[in-house]
Every structure is written in structure tokens, then in C-alpha cells.
Amino acid sequence: MPQLNPAPWFFILVFSWLVFLTIIPPKILAHTFPNDPTPQNTEKPKTENWIWPWH
Incomplete structure (x- = not known):
């Protein structure tokens, strides 16, 4: 994988x-x-309170 020059990408990152x-x-x-x-x-x-008829 080729190495990228970080200068433009870092500027784009900071600007964004x-x-x-x-x-x-x-x-x-x-x-x-x-x-x-x-x-x-x-x-x-x-x-x-509820009044239950079967209790």
C-alpha cells in the first residue's frame, strides 16, 4: 500500500x-x-384502591 503525503490530508482534516x-x-x-x-x-x-369482588 503506497504511503500518502500527510500534508494535504491533514490540512483537509483540520479545515473540515x-x-x-x-x-x-x-x-x-x-x-x-x-x-x-x-x-x-x-x-x-x-x-x-380496586375492590375485587372475589377477595
Whole structure:
């Protein structure tokens, strides 16, 4: 297997990570969802014991 010159490939690797870490995250974090969830009532429903007729 022939050896590759690492100089251009290392530059491509560094440049691609630079793009991934500086340009793409702000675009993703700026995305807003059209339907933001609203908090629901946090009260627990009142539960009752079951009355089994055969016990």
C-alpha cells in the first residue's frame, strides 16, 4: 500500500473540523421549533384502591 503525503490530508482534516465546529453548530442551535411544549398540570391524579369482588 503506497504511503500518502500527510500534508494535504491533514490540512483537509483540520479545515473540515474547523467547519464542523464553527459554522454548523450555531446554525443548528439557532433552529426554533414551531410548537414549543407547554408545561402541563403537575398534580398527580387521585387513585383509588380496586375492590375485587372475589377477595
